[in-house]
Amino acid sequence: MDKVYGGIEAGGTKFVCIIGTGPDDLCAETVFPTTTPEETIRQVIDFFNGYSGAGSLSTIGIASFGPLDLDTNSPEYGHITRTPKPGWERTDILGIVKSALGLPVEIDTDVNGAALAEHLWGAGKGTDNLVYITIGTGIGGGGLVNGGLIHGLVHPEMGHICIPHDREKDPFEGCCPYHGDCLEGLASGKAVELRWGKPAEELPEDHPAWEMEAHYLALGISNIICTLSPGRIVTGGGLLKNPSLLPKVREKTREYLNGYIDSPRITEDIDNYIVIPGLGDYSGALGAIALARMSG
Amino acid sequence: MDKVYGGIEAGGTKFVCIIGTGPDDLCAETVFPTTTPEETIRQVIDFFNGYSGAGSLSTIGIASFGPLDLDTNSPEYGHITRTPKPGWERTDILGIVKSALGLPVEIDTDVNGAALAEHLWGAGKGTDNLVYITIGTGIGGGGLVNGGLIHGLVHPEMGHICIPHDREKDPFEGCCPYHGDCLEGLASGKAVELRWGKPAEELPEDHPAWEMEAHYLALGISNIICTLSPGRIVTGGGLLKNPSLLPKVREKTREYLNGYIDSPRITEDIDNYIVIPGLGDYSGALGAIALARMSG
Numbered sequence: 001m002d003k004v005y006g007g008i009e010a011g012g013t014k015f016v017c018i019i020g021t022g023p024d025d026l027c028a029e030t031v032f033p034t035t036t037p038e039e040t041i042r043q044v045i046d047f048f049n050g051y052s053g054a055g056s057l058s059t060i061g062i063a064s065f066g067p068l069d070l071d072t073n074s075p076e077y078g079h080i081t082r083t084p085k086p087g088w089e090r091t092d093i094l095g096i097v098k099s100a101l102g103l104p105v106e107i108d109t110d111v112n113g114a115a116l117a118e119h120l121w122g123a124g125k126g127t128d129n130l131v132y133i134t135i136g137t138g139i140g141g142g143g144l145v146n147g148g149l150i151h152g153l154v155h156p157e158m159g160h161i162c163i164p165h166d167r168e169k170d171p172f173e174g175c176c177p178y179h180g181d182c183l184e185g186l187a188s189g190k191a192v193e194l195r196w197g198k199p200a201e202e203l204p205e206d207h208p209a210w211e212m213e214a215h216y217l218a219l220g221i222s223n224i225i226c227t228l229s230p231g232r233i234v235t236g237g238g239l240l241k242n243p244s245l246l247p248k249v250r251e252k253t254r255e256y257l258n259g260y261i262d263s264p265r266i267t268e269d270i271d272n273y274i275v276i277p278g279l280g281d282y283s284g285a286l287g288a289i290a291l292a293r294m295s296g
Numbered sequence: 297m298d299k300v301y302g303g304i305e306a307g308g309t310k311f312v313c314i315i316g317t318g319p320d321d322l323c324a325e326t327v328f329p330t331t332t333p334e335e336t337i338r339q340v341i342d343f344f345n346g347y348s349g350a351g352s353l354s355t356i357g358i359a360s361f362g363p364l365d366l367d368t369n370s371p372e373y374g375h376i377t378r379t380p381k382p383g384w385e386r387t388d389i390l391g392i393v394k395s396a397l398g399l400p401v402e403i404d405t406d407v408n409g410a411a412l413a414e415h416l417w418g419a420g421k422g423t424d425n426l427v428y429i430t431i432g433t434g435i436g437g438g439g440l441v442n443g444g445l446i447h448g449l450v451h452p453e454m455g456h457i458c459i460p461h462d463r464e465k466d467p468f469e470g471c472c473p474y475h476g477d478c479l480e481g482l483a484s485g486k487a488v489e490l491r492w493g494k495p496a497e498e499l500p501e502d503h504p505a506w507e508m509e510a511h512y513l514a515l516g517i518s519n520i521i522c523t524l525s526p527g528r529i530v531t532g533g534g535l536l537k538n539p540s541l542l543p544k545v546r547e548k549t550r551e552y553l554n555g556y557i558d559s560p561r562i563t564e565d566i567d568n569y570i571v572i573p574g575l576g577d578y579s580g581a582l583g584a585i586a587l588a589r590m591s592g
Contacts, residue, residue, distance in 0.1 A: 067558055081558045129448030141523070145441035145448070152425030152441070152527040153559050153569075160556060161519040164460050164477075178556040181460075223457040227437070227523045229448040260456060260474040262363055262377045263449050273449075 004055030006048050006103075007288030009110060010064035010093060012085055012137060015040055016285040017047045019057065021293070023121045023279055023286055027053045037091045045100045060105045061292030063113025063284050064093055066140075070108065070155055078107050084177050106291040110134070111142030112149045112156070113287025114277070118234045119144055120290055122278025127231035131224055132283065133158065135217065136237035139184040143230060159184035163219040170195075170212060187216035189239055205244050214245060218252030221274065225253070225261060236277045250274050300351030302344050302399075303584030305406060306360035306389060308381055308433060311336055312581040313343045315353065317589070319417045319575055319582055323349045333387045341396045356401045357588030359409025359580050360389060362436075366404065366451055374403050380473050402587040406430070407438030408445045408452070409583025410573070414530045415440055416586055418574025423527035427520055428579065429454065431513065432533035435480040439526060455480035459515040466491075466508060483512035485535055501540050510541060514548030517570065521549070521557060532573045546570050 004027065009016040014033050020026035030047045034040050051057060067083065069076040078094025098105040108116075115132035118124040124132075124144075131143040141158025143150050150156050165174070165181045172195040174181030175188070185191060192200045196209050203209045221233060240246055250270045257266060265273045277283045300323065305312040310329050316322035326343045330336050347353060363379065365372040374390025394401040404412075411428035414420040420428075420440075427439035437454025439446050446452050461470070461477045468491040470477030471484070481487060488496045492505050499505045517529060536542055546566045553562060561569045573579045 067556070069558075082556070127448070129446075145446055146444035148442035148444075150425075150441055150525065152423070152525040153521070153561055154525050154557060156525050157522045157557060160522045161457075162460055162515055162552070164458055178554045179552070219458055223519060224523055225449070226453045226456045227520055228446065229450050229452050231448040256458070256475070258474045260363070260378070261450060261453060262365075265449055 002055045003058040004053065005289045005292035006057055006060040007285045007292065008044055008060065008062045008064075008097070009113070009284035009288055010034075010062055011110060011284065012065045015044060017044055018285045018289065019048070019051055019053065020289060021055075022289065023282065027055070036087050037093075041093065041096050044097060048101055057103065059292040059295060060097060060101060060103050061113070061288035061290065062093060062097065062105060062107040063110045063288040063291060064107060066109050067154065067157065068107065068109060070151060078105075104295065106295050108149060108287075108291055109140065109142050109155050110284045110287070111140040111158075113142070113291055114236065114283035115142045115144055115234070115287070116149060116290045116294075117279055117283050117286035118277055121286065122283065123234045123275045124232055125278070129229070129231040130234065131158075131228060131230040131232075132234045132236065132277075133221070133224070134237035135187065135189070135235065135239045137189045139188045139220070139237075141224065143228065145228065158220070158224060159188070161220060161223055163216060163223065183216065183220040187213055187220065192239070200239050201241065205242060210242065210245055210248065213239065214248035214252050217245075217249045218256055221249065221253050222256045225257065225266075229261075233274045234277050234283075235274060236281075236283055240276065246274070246276065298351045299354040300349065301585045301588035302347075302353055302356040303581045303588065304340055304356065304358045304360075304393070305409070305580035305584055306330075306358055307406060307580065308361045311340060313340055314581045314585065315344070315347055315349065315351075316585060317351075318585065319578065323351070332383050333389075337389065337392050340393060344397055353399065355588040355591060356393060356397060356399050357409070357584035357586065358389060358393065358401060358403040359406045359584040359587060360403060362405050363450065363453065364403065364405060366447060374401075400591065402591050404445060404583075404587055405436065405438050405451050406580045406583070407436040409438070409587055410532065410579035411438045411440055411530070411583070412445060412586045412590075413575055413579050413582035414573055417582065418579065419530045419571045420528055421574070425525070425527040426530065427454075427524060427526040427528075428530045428532065428573075429517070429520070430533035431483065431485070431531065431535045433485045435484050435516070435533075437520065439524065441524065454516070454520060455484070457516060457519055459512060459519065479512060479516040483509055483516070488535070496535050497537065501538060506538065506541055506544065509535065510544035510548050513545045514552055517545065517549050518552045521553065521562075525557075529570045530573050530579075531570060532577075532579055536572065542570070542572065
C-alpha cells in the first residue's frame, strides 16, 4: 500500500489539514477556524482519524504559527511558545497530535514549511537559497540556505526586524506588543487596519495606505536581501491579494538597494526575483506535507 | 611532502598573507597596506613566489573585501565589483593571482572567510549556524547556515541593512554612498569619525559616541538575529578594541529583542552568544586558509 502524508497548516486564523503526497496528489482536505487549542486540535485529530483512503498514512507534518520551540533537546520541543494568541501559549501541539494519532510527527514554522514546499514544487524550484514571506494578519518569513531550512538559535522571526519609521509621515506607533514599530508592527494587516480604521481588503487600490505598505515591505525585503542574499523571494499572505501592491514593492526594493546589490536579477529582472507563490494558498499546507515527506 | 595552503586576507586598508594549514601551524606571514591593485597584488605574488618552506603550496584562498562576483558561471567570477575604493572596481583579483601563481585559487568575502575560520577553529566551534560581523572602517557580515557559507543571489551585505535613525537625537546624515543612513552609514568607523570629528580610537570611553554606537549595532544585530537565528554571533573589527562597547551592545540587543526571541542564550547568557573572535585578528587570514583547505 502506498504511503501518504498528513499535513497540518496551523495558522492563527484557520487550520488547513490535507492528506496526500504533493500538489498533484491530494486525497482529502479540511479547513476550520482556529478557536481554542483543545477544540481546534480535536478537529485535527478527528479529520485524520476519519481518513479511509487507499494510501497508508505514515507521517504527519505540522507547519505552525509560532514562535515554536524547535530545539530537539528541549523538554518543550514542538510547543508553541510565547504567542500573544489567547490560550495558545505553551501549547504542546506536536505532542498532542503525536500521542492522539500514534504516528511520527514533524514540525516547523508555517513559513519555513511554505518555503520548503515552494522550493520543491512551486516558485522556488531550482534555487537552494529561498525566502518565503507572508504578509497577512502578521508578518513572518522563513527560508532555505544551501538547500536546508534555516534554524540555529530558534527559527527566523523576520517579521520582527526593525526598520526606519518616519513619525512625521506616519504617526501610527506600531502594534507589535513586543517591539512597537517593527516591520510587523508597521506593515501587518493588523497594523493597516489600526492605522486606517478599516481592514486592508476594504481600502481602495488608490488609497495612500498601499504606497506606505509597499514602502515598509520594501525596507524589510531590502534588509532580508542584504542579510541572506536569497536566490529568490516568494511573497504570500492576504495583503498581496491587492494586485497593485507587489509591483510597488518590487520598484521600491530596487530603489532602496540603489544598485549596490549588483545583480541583474534585481537591477533588470526583479519581477522574477520577488514573486508570488507557485502553490497559491497551499504553500503552508503543502509545506507540512513536505516536512512529513522529508523524514518519512 | 605535506601540503600547505596560502591565505590572502584582502582588506580595504591592509592585506595579510599567510602560509600554513591552520592557527597552530603557520610558517610565513606578511602584512602591507592596500594601495593600487597593481602594486598590492604584485606584493601578494612576490610573497608567495618567495616561499621556500618545507610544505608544498597547493591552493590559495582569498578572503576579500567586496562586493565580489561569486557566481561561478559569470565571466566576472572572482572580480571585485562596485567598490567605492578608488582603482579597485572590477579588479579580477582571483584571475590575476591564479595566473601569476599557477595554483588553484578559492575566493569568498572576508567576513564569510572569517565566519568559516571561527567555525572551524575559533569562537564558533560547535555551531553550524554562525554569523561573523566586523565593525571597522566599514561594516560587513557573513556566516554559515547548516554548516555551509551563505550565498545565493550574491553574498551577504549585512552592513547595508537599514535601521531606525532618529534625526533629532542624531542629525548626522550617514555616510554610505549608496544608502546614506544604513547600518554602515551610521555606525562604521568612518561614520563615527565624520560625526564626531575624530577617529573612534581617539574618543574617550565615556564619550556619548559609544552609547550611540552600541545602539546602532544592537539594532543591526537584532535584525540579523530575527532574520537568520544564528547559534552564535562573533564580532570583530577595530571599533571593538574599546572594551566597553561589546557589553553595551549585548545589553541593548537583549533590550530591543524584549524577550520575543525566547531563548535563554539571549535572555540569560548573552555574553556567550555575542562574542569576540577566538582567533583574534587572524579570523580573516585564517578564513582564507580555510577556504583553500575546503577545496584542496
